[in-house]
Amino acid sequence: MGSAQSSDTFHCNQYLNGQGPPSLPHQADEELNRASSTLTGLQPEGQMTWVILNRDLPGFPDDNTVQINFLFPDGIQTEKHPHPGQPYAGLRLWAYLPDNREGRKVLRLLNKAFGRHLMFTIATNQNGDDVVTMATIPLKTQPDGGHKTDSYPDADYLKTVKRLLKEKGIE
DSSP: OOOHHHHHHHHHHHHHHTHHHSHHHHHHHHHHHHHHHHHHOOOOOOOEEEEESSSOBTTTTEEEEEEEEEEEEEEEEEEEEEEETEEEBBBEEEEEESHHHHHHHHHHHHHHHHHHOEEEEEEEEETTOEEEEOOOOOOOOOOOOOGTTBOOOOTTTTHHHHHHHHTOOOO
């Protein structure tokens, strides 16, 4: 072993704070996690932001509200979309969660799903236009009005959305 290799080893140990390389089982686990974290959907490029509103949601009287803002500009479909090269209409959508421990956990999971392009897709509407629409993860798009209108109160929503996200590998 030449001196060049010794300096490489020294550099590696210094970079890893002297702990040496990870074990083979650990490296395999990291590889599996990296592979599963790169699974992505058909969502077009967009933006997800959120703010805290100083109001409660029905069913969560002691909590503020997290308002999630989704913005997708109009665009041209890529090879991963149903009609590559064709235009699609963007989307501006607001969704709501209670600002509590479970709501924040769902927010973190939704953010992860958004980053993996799993929350929205492009579909053809009843007028024959291609538009950005929600995929299979339901969102509460109205702060009140009941379960039938994608709003609160809905005592099972947080559990349901966590289960659906888990089925997609988002935990």
